[in-house]
Amino acid sequence: ENVLTQSPGTLSLSPGEGATLSCRASMTVGDNYLAWYQQKPGQAPRLLIYGAYIRATGIPDRFRGGGSGSVFTLTISRLEPEDFGVYYCQQYDRSPRTFGQGTKVE
Amino acid sequence: QVTLRESGPALVKPTQTLTLTCSFSGFSFTTSGINVAWIRQPPGKAPEWLARIDWEGDKFYTTSLETRLSISVDTTANHVVLTMTNMDPTDTATYFCARTEFSRGPFDNWGQGMLVTVAS
Numbered sequence: 001e002n003v004l005t006q007s008p009g010t011l012s013l014s015p016g017e018g019a020t021l022s023c024r025a026s027m028t029v030g031d032n033y034l035a036w037y038q039q040k041p042g043q044a045p046r047l048l049i050y051g052a053y054i055r056a057t058g059i060p061d062r063f064r065g066g067g068s069g070s071v072f073t074l075t076i077s078r079l080e081p082e083d084f085g086v087y088y089c090q091q092y093d094r095s096p097r098t099f100g101q102g103t104k105v106e
Numbered sequence: 107q108v109t110l111r112e113s114g115p116a117l118v119k120p121t122q123t124l125t126l127t128c129s130f131s132g133f134s135f136t137t138s139g140i141n142v143a144w145i146r147q148p149p150g151k152a153p154e155w156l157a158r159i160d161w162e163g164d165k166f167y168t169t170s171l172e173t174r175l176s177i178s179v180d181t182t183a184n185h186v187v188l189t190m191t192n193m194d195p196t197d198t199a200t201y202f203c204a205r206t207e208f209s210r211g212p213f214d215n216w217g218q219g220m221l222v223t224v225a226s
Contacts, residue, residue, distance in 0.1 A: 035212035044216035
């Protein structure tokens with residue numbers, strides 16, 4: 001299976017600062033079928049980015065996805081209070097679908 | 107508006123079979139490309155994909171749990187059902203159902219999830 005490794009495990013930041021999250025795949029993610037989700041306590045993950053860089057409906061442009069192949073990034077410019085939570089990357093190229101272990105932005 | 111909602115028992119005993127239902131609305135399951143998947147998330151851990159069923163009724167399972175899982179759909183009732191046999195305390199998790207618009211697509215809509223605890 002395609003193992004996704006996220007770094008760092010935790011980012012300690014303040015509102016207004018920027019964040020860069022990394023997701024590295026053990027195998028190439030074909031067609032850049034890589035998504036990012038945000039999850040807050042007690043809630044389901046919410047789709048932010050798909051196709052490595054395409055923002056989902058209603059996602060503000062301070063969220064930017066990048067990368068290709070096996071290395072991907074999620075950049076959040078100017079953190080808003082509602083952006084704090086756990087972020088997961090997920091590949092939907094191969095079966096089984098796999099998720100990274102998450103990066104907590106606190 | 108697309109919605110999904112999980113239902114089932116909150117508590118099961120070890121060795122029992124878990125049956126979860128995902129009730130959905132706002133889309134037709136028979137639309138080309140539609141998939142509904144089950145994903146679980148143990149407390150404090152990352153999500154884990156379990157199974158999916160597509161608009162043609164084809165079924166896919168995660169290899170490690172394939173012998174214990176069964177997924178089915180009732181298109182008239184708009185339900186997707188997951189059964190998991192021989193439950194163990196390590197299966198304690200929040201179970202989500204989620205939709206993709208394409209077989210190779212992101213999970214664009216999720217249910218709220220339900221916590222299933224396995225304990226005697």
